[in-house]
Structures are given as structure tokens and as C-alpha cells.
Amino acid sequence: MPTQYLLTGLTGGLGAKVLADMLNKHHIPASNIIATSRSEGNKARFESQGLQFRVADYSRPGTLVAAFANVKNLLFVSSSERDDTKRNTQHTNVIEAAKATGVKKVWYVSLAFGGFGNGSKIGHQQAHYQTERMLQAEFPSSKSILLPQLAPPDTEGKIAFASRDELGEGIATLLAKGLEAFPSVKPQTEKNIVLLTGPRAESLVDLTSAANRGRGTSVPIQYLEPKEWIQACANDDGGGKRRGWYEARLVFLQGICNGDAQTVDPALETLLGRRPQTGAEAVERMARAETVYTKHRS
Ligand SMILES: NC(=O)c1ccc[n+]([C@@H]2O[C@H](COP(=O)([O-])OP(=O)(O)OC[C@H]3O[C@@H](n4cnc5c(N)ncnc54)[C@H](OP(=O)(O)O)[C@@H]3O)[C@@H](O)[C@H]2O)c1
Incomplete structure (x- = not known):
């Protein structure tokens, strides 16, 4: 690392x-x-x-x-x-x-x-x-945000991201108060699943726009063929992530485009007692927080 x-x-x-x-x-x-x-x-x-x-x-x-x-x-x-x-x-x-x-x-x-x-x-x-x-x-500075060209396209596949902070808050509330305190939160299927999601499913395009808004930039998306995308990302990764990491990420992105992550459930909102942030709202907030001057001039 x-x-x-x-x-x-x-x-x-x-x-x-x-x-x-x-x-x-x-x-x-x-x-x-x-x-x-x-x-x-x-x-x-x-x-x-x-x-x-x-x-x-x-x-x-x-x-x-x-x-x-x-x-x-x-x-x-x-x-x-x-x-x-x-x-x-x-x-x-x-x-x-x-x-x-x-x-x-x-x-x-x-x-x-x-x-x-x-x-x-x-x-x-x-x-x-x-x-x-x-x-x-x-x-x-980055000239474009690279995304793989997938089918269905990433404008259609959506993900109901919840922020880690709000997931943690929801889980702690559930542990501390128990399910009985939230009659509307009903574990589903024989696996007793409580699904904690953001309040809206959004596309990768929505999320990249949010990052641009947070940073005050207008970096465009550039689509590449999947193999080309893996190579370009691995070549450009100053953090040292290799091809294997991006190969796994491609599977993740394909899952999103297939609609694997689009289910929205109100359980997290019930546990928090307020509407959780959407993925795009959380991305915009985090991007704004990390945007500091890239050079110090006093
Ligand atoms: N002071 C201010 O308010 C202020 C404001 C804006 C900008 N700056 C700029 O910031 C710089 C530092 O200011 P300062 O007031 O902290 O200066 P300083 O007290 O004179 O300290 C100079 C530092 O630069 C390092 N250094 C000098 N030549 C080096 C070299 N060849 N290789 C590696 N490190 C080297 C020294 O490290 P070692 O001796 O440990 O190697 C030392 O830590 C200045 O260039 C200044 O123009 C200062």
C-alpha cells in the first residue's frame, strides 16, 4: 500500500x-x-x-x-x-x-x-x-472520467447507494432498539433480510455529475471498450491498483448496469427517522469536502 x-x-x-x-x-x-x-x-x-x-x-x-x-x-x-x-x-x-x-x-x-x-x-x-x-x-488535472462501454448502458442501470455513515447509524439503531421498535421494517424471505438502501436508485452518470458538482469541475465522461478501459485505468492508477482490481470492478459495474443494485427499500429511512442521502448527494458532499487548493499561496 x-x-x-x-x-x-x-x-x-x-x-x-x-x-x-x-x-x-x-x-x-x-x-x-x-x-x-x-x-x-x-x-x-x-x-x-x-x-x-x-x-x-x-x-x-x-x-x-x-x-x-x-x-x-x-x-x-x-x-x-x-x-x-x-x-x-x-x-x-x-x-x-x-x-x-x-x-x-x-x-x-x-x-x-x-x-x-x-x-x-x-x-x-x-x-x-x-x-x-x-x-x-x-x-x-483529469481530462475525462473513464467508464467502460457496457450493455445495457450505464444511463439505464441504477444503484441505490447509501452512505457508510448512514448505514452504520441504521445498523446501530437496529441493534440497540431491536426490530420490534420498527413494526414497518419486516425482514423478508426465509433469509430474514433487512435491506438498507438509499432513497433513490441513480445511474453512474448521475454519480459522476455529482462528483463534478462537488468539485466545481465539468470533467466529461469518456467511454472505452471494457478491455481498453481496464488497461487505461491500470496504467493511470497512481495508487498502484493493478489490472485484477479493475477486472473485478468491471464485473461490479456490469452488475449495476444489469440492475442488480436498483432495489429501493424504506427500511433505512425508518431506522434513521429521516430521509437518507442519495448516493449522488453523498458523492457531491464528499467531493466538495476533498476539494482543497492544489497549491498553497500565502
Ligand atoms: N515562511 C512563509 O511564510 C512562507 C510563505 C509562503 C511560501 N514559503 C516558501 O516555503 C519555503 C519554506 O519556507 P520556510 O519559511 O519554512 O523556510 P525555512 O525555515 O528556511 O526552511 C527551509 C526548508 O526547506 C528544506 N530545504 C531547503 N533546501 C532543500 C533541498 N535542497 N532539498 C530538500 N529540502 C530542502 C529544508 O529542509 P532540510 O534542511 O531539513 O533539508 C527546510 O526544511 C520557502 O521556499 C518559501 O519561499 C514560505
Whole structure:
């Protein structure tokens, strides 16, 4: 499994605060974070906090390729090197190593002269613009959401997703109060099934639109032949999921298109005492929550 975060610049003022808040305010487990420094001498101070440690020196590409292996999110704190030419080389090393090792997302700490634009003439800022352009070229935002071309089409097959939070809430209520507290919830068939679903069955197209709404994007769906879809997804998966994972996912998606997951039952609404969120509402909420600025500018 890839490690969730690799953080650079932690021995500096900004990085130290980022790390302290990730651990103490956001309660991210220390084992999910790899701390780095140019100096091996900093290993003990990070490992004593339960963090992993790797040496990463922007001037030594070999250390970067070794450090970035199997990492999902890279916090790339810009170098404190004052010579812009040297700093550009260092930053190129970081971006090339991140690309070569399959880092999923790079969060670059830039400088803010020029605001959202590229108009500042300050030399330092020009160097930061160059890094931003390189990142844009090497780590473009998704251009399309890939889906397999299936029959029946995914606009027809629907799924009555319920969120995990509301499923947990419903199950706990059922355990705590018992079925007798909910006379309308009748276990069905000889298997005594209580079916907990969302309040509406929605298509994969509805769910991708919800993700776009939550992220404020309009990324289009691109349909591929199933085999091509498996290959394209496995090639592009920075998280390391392989073909086998997508082969299983194809069976899951085919089940949805066949209508296997479209049954809606009111039991969850009864247990919650309110209408549960639909899958699309939950996806939109989660996508909005995870949408943060992809670069820090202060
Ligand atoms: N301070 C701010 O408010 C602020 C605001 C916006 C942006 N920034 C930018 O953020 C960066 C860090 O700011 P800071 O105030 O925290 O700086 P700082 O206290 O001087 O710390 C510099 C950090 O950068 C790391 N570093 C420097 N050269 C490196 C290299 N060649 N390879 C790997 N790591 C290297 C150092 O790590 P090791 O020595 O452990 O290797 C150290 O942790 C600066 O570039 C600054 O422009 C800062």
C-alpha cells in the first residue's frame, strides 16, 4: 500500500507547523506520514514521533527517486536556495522524480506575488512560475472520467447507494432498539433480510455529475471498450491498483448496469427517522469536502 503523505521542508518554519497540525489537529496517524530532510541527522527526531523518515535532497535526484517510491501525496515545499538557476534545477529534479515514481498528487508551496496570475516581474516569482508550469505539464488535472462501454448502458442501470455513515447509524439503531421498535421494517424471505438502501436508485452518470458538482469541475465522461478501459485505468492508477482490481470492478459495474443494485427499500429511512442521502448527494458532499487548493499561496 502506498504511504498517504510524504512531506518536505519539515525542519523549516512552515513545514514544522504543517506537520504539527496534521498530527495534532487533524489526527493523521504518524505512520501515514513520511518525513524528509537533506540530512540523515534528522532521522531520529522524526522517527521518535512514529513518523517514517527518508532522506530527500532536491540537489541529489537519486535521493528523491528513492524517497518518493510508493507515495500518494507529496508536499513539495519550495527550496530555500537563493540562486534561481540552481533552484530551478532542484525543482526540476523534484518534479521528474515525482513523475518517475508515480506520485499521485503534488502539493507545491509556491510564492504569492502576482496573485492568481502570472504577471509579477519579481525574479524569485518568475522561478516559481516556471515550477508551476512544469507541474501543470507533468501532473495535468483529469481530462475525462473513464467508464467502460457496457450493455445495457450505464444511463439505464441504477444503484441505490447509501452512505457508510448512514448505514452504520441504521445498523446501530437496529441493534440497540431491536426490530420490534420498527413494526414497518419486516425482514423478508426465509433469509430474514433487512435491506438498507438509499432513497433513490441513480445511474453512474448521475454519480459522476455529482462528483463534478462537488468539485466545481465539468470533467466529461469518456467511454472505452471494457478491455481498453481496464488497461487505461491500470496504467493511470497512481495508487498502484493493478489490472485484477479493475477486472473485478468491471464485473461490479456490469452488475449495476444489469440492475442488480436498483432495489429501493424504506427500511433505512425508518431506522434513521429521516430521509437518507442519495448516493449522488453523498458523492457531491464528499467531493466538495476533498476539494482543497492544489497549491498553497500565502
Ligand atoms: N515562511 C512563509 O511564510 C512562507 C510563505 C509562503 C511560501 N514559503 C516558501 O516555503 C519555503 C519554506 O519556507 P520556510 O519559511 O519554512 O523556510 P525555512 O525555515 O528556511 O526552511 C527551509 C526548508 O526547506 C528544506 N530545504 C531547503 N533546501 C532543500 C533541498 N535542497 N532539498 C530538500 N529540502 C530542502 C529544508 O529542509 P532540510 O534542511 O531539513 O533539508 C527546510 O526544511 C520557502 O521556499 C518559501 O519561499 C514560505
